[in-house]
Amino acid sequence: MTLPRFPGVTLSSGNVKNMPVLGLGTSAAPSPTAEAVKKAMEECQTLGLTKSIGVSNFSCKKLADILAFAKIPPAINQVEMNPAWQQEKLMKFCRANGIMIAAYSPLGAAGAIWRTKGVLESEVLIESAKSKGKTVAQVALRWAYDQGIVIVCKSFNKGLYIEGGFKL
Numbered sequence: 001m002t003l004p005r006f007p008g009v010t011l012s013s014g015n016v017k018n019m020p021v022l023g024l025g026t027s028a029a030p031s032p033t034a035e036a037v038k039k040a041m042e043e044c045q046t047l048g049l050t051k052s053i054g055v056s057n058f059s060c061k062k063l064a065d066i067l068a069f070a071k072i073p074p075a076i077n078q079v080e081m082n083p084a085w086q087q088e089k090l091m092k093f094c095r096a097n098g099i100m101i102a103a104y105s106p107l108g109a110a111g112a113i114w115r116t117k118g119v120l121e122s123e124v125l126i127e128s129a130k131s132k133g134k135t136v137a138q139v140a141l142r143w144a145y146d147q148g149i150v151i152v153c154k155s156f157n158k159g160l161y162i163e164g165g166f167k168l
């Protein structure tokens with residue numbers, strides 16, 4: 001399901017039957033338009049069309065803005081988070097407001113042109129992995145796991161799963 005797209009605001013959730021979270025993602029500060037969108041999403045939840053409402057790439061300021069008018073606070077905020085970008089302030093804010101964090105790019109978006117070298121190529125993490133007999137990816141994922149957050153990791157390499165590459 002895709003809800004109407006407003007300037008600076010994108011809403012998409014795939015198939016609501018299989019996708020229990022509706023997401024509101026924006027790179028601009030929430031505006032009155034975002035308020036209208038959020039209300040429409042809340043209506044979807046009230047009607048039972050979605051179990052939860054999520055946001056993505058929301059800073060503390062954007063979350064505070066949305067919390068000021070939300071009847072149903074966002075259940076989750078999906079943001080980039082990894083050992084090189086720890087999002088401490090945002091994490092504190094989300095915890096205090098009962099919002100779960102979902103970390104995307106937990107490996108620093110390895111392979112993408114916008115990747116950060118601060119994760120898989122981090123000397124500290126490489127040393128730590130060596131000393132524990134783990135891969136650097138395992139150390140990075142373990143760090144994220146220990147934050148008590150949701151981790152959104154990706155691999156096209158089936159073998160990583162089958163051979164236990166994601167075993168923490």
Ligand SMILES: NC(=O)c1ccc[n+]([C@@H]2O[C@H](COP(=O)([O-])OP(=O)(O)OC[C@H]3O[C@@H](n4cnc5c(N)ncnc54)[C@H](OP(=O)(O)O)[C@@H]3O)[C@@H](O)[C@H]2O)c1
Pocket residue numbers: 056057078079104105106107108109110111112135137138152153154155156157160165166
């Ligand atoms: N909400 C948003 O704005 C937003 C933005 C970006 C991403 N996301 C979501 O987050 C998901 C994951 O983020 P991401 O793809 O940016 O980054 P990521 O999970 O940090 O990195 C994925 C890359 O890491 C490699 N990789 C995976 N497991 C590995 C391992 N064990 N050892 C070494 N390399 C490994 C993958 O290569 P191989 O495939 O070769 O294994 C792939 O190139 C995406 O699929 C997307 O759905 C959301």
